[in-house]
């Protein structure tokens with residue numbers, strides 16, 4: 012196969028699976044099984060197209076004669092990938108066009124190869140006009156679906172533009188030191204000795220950002236369980252939960268165990284941590300992660316909204332890291348822009364409230380429940396918590412005092428509450444929402 016064509020063929024198959032067949036990027040990459048030699052290139056092309064594809068679709072719509080949505084997923088993927096190569100990837104123009112035309116023949120679009128060639132060449136001639144057209148709206152300029160732009164403008168009018176821009180950036184690789192096995196300073200020194208530059212994160216004392224991301228699977232500190240990969244925003248859950256020795260803790264949506272691991276590392280002497288998840292496959296990863304870190308928890312597979320599952324049990328702390336739209340982590344999962352629909356939001360909010368309502372009665376009086384999402388949408392965050400308060404008058408919002416433990420990480424005003432949001436584009440971290448709720452003693 013000509014140079015670079017096999018990676019383009021794999022990339023087209025992955026992109027088509029996400030934008031045309033609704034597969035997640037993770038599943039589509041697994042199914043495409045690119046060769047080892049192509050893997051990094053396929054990742055980079057696919058992430059790029061999913062990040063900038065909403066802008067490029069507007070260009071492509073102006074280039075094709077039939078309606079964009081009526082084209083096959085493969086043809087749409089070919090054009091988006093070709094435009095991405097010409098506009099963003101630094102591929103020399105002749106190679107950008109030739110690899111895509113060659114790939115067209117190999118993904119069953121041989122009849123369209125001429126049309127793809129003509130569209131990409133026309134883009135080269137009319138680039139400025141076509142980009143002006145795409146950039147007429149904020150959704151086009153920032154390459155997001157219109158409904159999401161409108162939701163951010165409604166929910167975060169002052170921050171929407173930097174939030175949208177941040178979602179297109181390459182995320183940093185952030186490590187979490189396993190403080191049971193060594194300090195964050197010792198980890199930084201070990202990494203520096205190997206030539207890695209790291210930065211601390213104010214408000215997340217166990218976090219270290221690597222200036223240049225690496226594959227941690229080859230890092231001795233990772234292999235030996237002295238660190239994990241976790242964004243600094245997710246590392247705020249443990250200080251906000253504020254568990255102490257002697258407590259029983261429920262991590263109700265635990266897989267793959269990122270926060271369970273952090274909790275156990277940071278809080279020696281807990282009586283028990285129950286790590287629950289509904290997904291058997293994902294729950295297996297909790298055990299894998301804890302074994303690597305040298306930690307133990309009681310792992311349960313089940314539905315946390317089933318009241319009979321933990322009947323009669325009491326917990327001093329409960330963490331609900333709820334399933335959500337994932338809009339706070341789009342920079343890490345750009346397929347969210349393509350897969351999420353506005354119609355998903357009500358079902359998510361219903362599930363989030365059901366988790367809160369089922370688990371609240373298990374909280375000991377005086378105990379604390381931390382509700383977390385990696386969503387930026389108020390419909391999954393403060394609206395859920397407001398609905399929860401209407402149902403449970405024995406709940407008190409203690410987020411404001413609890414959030415002293417994470418310094419200036421949150422960027423929301425009290426009027427945005429209850430709860431706090433960490434907004435991407437403000438602190439360089441993923442988007443997250445946290446609400447700390449305590450149960451009255453009387």
Ligand SMILES: C[S@@+](CC[C@H](N)C(=O)[O-])C[C@H]1O[C@@H](n2cnc3c(N)ncnc32)[C@H](O)[C@@H]1O
Nearest residue numbers: 264265266267268269270288289290314315332
């Ligand atoms: C945001 S992820 C959790 C991430 C995890 N806390 C971590 O830090 O690694 C949400 C998890 O909730 C689980 N989940 C969804 N609905 C659930 C339910 N009804 N009961 C228990 N787990 C559920 C999903 O399988 C998923 O693993």
